[in-house]
Amino acid sequence: MDFELTEEHRIFQDAIRDFTQKEIAPLVDEAEETNVFPKQLFKKMGGLGFLCPRYPVELGGGGGDKIMDCIMAEELNKVNAGIAASLMVQGGLSTQPIYRFGSEEQKQRFLIPAIKGEKIAAFALTEPDSGSDAASIKTRATRDGDGYIINGTKIFITNGPICDYATVAAYTDPTKRGEGINLFIVEKGATGFSVSRKLDKVGNRSIETGELVFEDCRVPAKNMIGEKEGGGFDMIADTLISGRITYGSRCTGTAQAAYDLTVQYAKERIQFGRPIVKFQATRFKLAEIAMNIDIMRTYTYRVAWMYDQGKNVRKESSMVKLFTAETLQKILSDSMQIHGGYGYMMEYPIQRYWRDGRLFTITEGTSEIQCLIIANETLR
Ligand SMILES: Cc1cc2nc3c(=O)[nH]c(=O)nc-3n(C[C@H](O)[C@H](O)[C@H](O)COP(=O)(O)OP(=O)(O)OC[C@H]3O[C@@H](n4cnc5c(N)ncnc54)[C@H](O)[C@@H]3O)c2cc1C
Structure with missing residues (x-):
């Protein structure tokens, strides 16, 4: 049993601590006051391999492990929880499904740019009437030729107002509770996809949190994560x-x-x-x-x-x-x-x-x- 961080972990810890103190701490007050995320951090951190330290090097990540993710989260949160949350969604919730289950094309088009900080990602599961009971989501994705038509509303979405794409949960088969859900990558600018409002929060004010609306939003079938319907x-x-x-x-x-x-x-x-x-x-x-x-x-x-x-x-x-x-x-x-x-x-x-x-x-x-x-x- 060894409770020590490895040399590699310690070097990473020193580097991320230095970065958060020098590059993030000076941005906190303004981000908190204006409720505007300092978006330049995505590219800056992506360029240094700090956005997604545990994804493989060949995808632009740091080639590290979960412990590195944790080291990064701790250092970021010491400085500012809101900024940390936005960056953690980028390196975790919104991109992990693509990393683990996405096609090669999805990795090239969405995952690698997110790891590099060139695209901002969001993860959209929660709905106005469906929080803890995630299987009760009402968002539907209906097959239509070579694509899907998505209808539904997502709420409390971290990075929602600033995202270039969202990883969205929707039912392809609502008769199968939980089982009939799929994840879709919906790009900013897709017809029928809009940010209906930015939400005003008690804390974590430097993250931008929003409500997303999908109204007859057409998404190509190749943007569905996974090879078959269901399993999301x-x-x-x-x-x-x-x-x-x-x-x-x-x-x-x-x-x-x-x-x-x-x-x-x-x-x-x-x-x-x-x-x-x-x-x-x-x-x-x-x-x-x-x-x-x-x-x-x-x-x-x-x-x-x-x-x-x-x-x-x-x-x-x-x-x-x-x-x-x-x-x-x-x-x-x-x-x-x-x-x-x-x-x-x-x-x-x-x-x-x-x-x-x-x-x-x-x-x-x-x-x-x-x-x-x-x-x-x-x-x-
Ligand atoms: C700032 C912020 C950022 C967020 N970011 C995202 C995001 O990026 N993407 C996303 O998809 N979602 C996001 N969420 C949503 C978040 O995950 C949900 O708020 C959370 O899952 C709880 O759902 P709810 O708010 O609807 O509460 P509810 O599910 O309505 O729960 C209300 C209360 O009832 C309790 N409760 C519910 N069911 C049970 C049960 N079976 N037994 C006992 N108690 C129960 C809950 O524990 C809670 O105390 C965010 C939320 C916030 C506030």
């Missing part, structure tokens, strides 16, 4: 399993940043003639946070390692997501508490981590859905 639900599950591991590092990065800010504040804030870090109540809270961050990171890396070994981690990936997202809530709450009234002021950065981190028990499967998966996998 398994592709979605495959993608989400990987995403939930990365989520562990998103939570860890946010927790680490909150901890660092809180320790600094606790050392500077004087009450009753002493820095508040001297009070046992503060010290115990900080000790518990430090312990939990270590567990979050260690468990996430363990499951990332299992994933890299090709093991079935359906249960463990849900455990990572559930544990890290829920533990983060307590960490953020305690961090705010230690900041006192100043923490509640917009001028103190802890409030942004608190707002951003609140999302993490909700997206990519709520905590309750993770419990359902774990129970189903455990209590046979």
